[in-house]
Amino acid sequence: MPDENDFAARLNAVERDVALARTDAAAARSDARAARELAAGTYEELAQVQLALNGHFRVLNALRETQLEHGRRLDSLEARFDGLEARFDGLESEMRTGFSVLNTGMTQITAMLTILIGNTGQNDPSAN
Secondary structure (H helix, E strand, O other): OOOHHHHHHHHHHHHHHHHHHHHHHHHHHHHHHHHHHHHHHHHHHHHHHHHHHHHHHHHHHHHHHHHHHHHHHHHHHHHHHHHHHHHHHHHHHHHHHHHHHHHHHHHHHHHHHHHHHHHHOOOOHHHO
């Protein structure tokens, strides 16, 4: 017949193991509950971060569209400026030609007046 002390010792060991298993199971349930709470909080934070990122993407896309529009407008203004610059160069050349013609005419008028005054015998009016 088996030894009754041996049976009692084994029964005590099994009861200790069961009590330890119950304690471990309670701790595991508590840990699982805490993990679920952390996961839920993380999910909410992740959703908030995703909303913020979506907002940033929308802002960046709006900035990109604005930059593209400004680029098109600058290109248009640059083309207009180039046209104005060409017109200005033409006007400047025309002005120089006009002043040259005017200068030639004034020189001829001065020469003719000098000859006319010399022929009539009049003195220089500024000498009086």
